[in-house]
Amino acid sequence: MKRLQGRIFRAAAAGKARQVKNLQKLLVRSTSAKRLAVRRVTQQNAGRETPGIDGVVCRTPESRMRLADHGLGQRG
Numbered sequence: 001m002k003r004l005q006g007r008i009f010r011a012a013a014a015g016k017a018r019q020v021k022n023l024q025k026l027l028v029r030s031t032s033a034k035r036l037a038v039r040r041v042t043q044q045n046a047g048r049e050t051p052g053i054d055g056v057v058c059r060t061p062e063s064r065m066r067l068a069d070h071g072l073g074q075r076g
Contacts, residue, residue, distance in 0.1 A: 001032055031068075038068040 004027050011019040027033055042048055042058045051057050058064045 001027070001030065001036065004030070035065075035068040038064050042067070 004023060008020055008023045008027065011023060038058070042064050049057060056063075058067050
């Protein structure tokens with residue numbers, strides 16, 4: 001993920017807007033990026049014991065995986 005972020009930075013510095021947009025799409029859709037975001041919010045963040053907008057606190061590894069795999073960016 002850091003490598004992809006570096007590519008985005010270099011493309012932005014070079015003024016390659018289309019490449020930046022495409023790389024950002026890759027990052028947003030990345031499973032590892034979603035899992036890292038869930039980990040930071042549910043394990044490392046100072047507010048990790050505060051329920052989310054849905055009233056749920058993810059305390060178990062299973063609930064965190066479910067959130068990362070199904071709960072982010074998917075409607076239905």
